[in-house]
Amino acid sequence: MSDPPPEFRKELLALLPQLRKYAHKMFPTVWEDLTQDVFVRAWTKWETFQPGSNMKSWLFTIMWNQWKSSARRESRMEPRDPRDFYRDNLGERNDALPVRVETATQQIYLEFEEHRAVLDRMSGVLREAAVLRDLQGYSEEEAAAIAGVPIGTIKSRLSRARARYASI
Numbered sequence: 001m002s003d004p005p006p007e008f009r010k011e012l013l014a015l016l017p018q019l020r021k022y023a024h025k026m027f028p029t030v031w032e033d034l035t036q037d038v039f040v041r042a043w044t045k046w047e048t049f050q051p052g053s054n055m056k057s058w059l060f061t062i063m064w065n066q067w068k069s070s071a072r073r074e075s076r077m078e079p080r081d082p083r084d085f086y087r088d089n090l091g092e093r094n095d096a097l098p099v100r101v102e103t104a105t106q107q108i109y110l111e112f113e114e115h116r117a118v119l120d121r122m123s124g125v126l127r128e129a130a131v132l133r134d135l136q137g138y139s140e141e142e143a144a145a146i147a148g149v150p151i152g153t154i155k156s157r158l159s160r161a162r163a164r165y166a167s168i
Contacts, residue, residue: 004046011055012042019059022136027067034070038063054148060128068120122164129157130165 004012019038023031041062042049049058119127125147132143133154144154 008046037066057146057148126157126161129154130161
């Protein structure tokens, strides 16, 4: 396996800050490891990238696939203690949490799982549109450019994705 060509390396390194920002917003508990995994995968699989296509979209697709793979592996593991969820998202684990905080943490966890389940049930293109526009905050024009589709397509996908969310 050879190293990527200089043009590929330059574009990949230029997109790294955006990739890190996206990962940090989308996956706050695992963003550093996920970003590194995506970078390594892109570096080692550079030959699968189609020159002239949107590298940013390619990297985000790798990220989603990496995250889904790790989520599948994790779902086969033992259930997590809600206090660990509290630690991972809000600071440190506290076994002496009052019941009302533990209950609130469980509620937050359940809501998070509901949203994640809705995202997981969406097709990849709907999920991508929802994440880019509603979670990541890109404009419809930017989301269309990242996804490599016309703006009307993004608007249609957003409408369908939001309808799915409304159903929960």
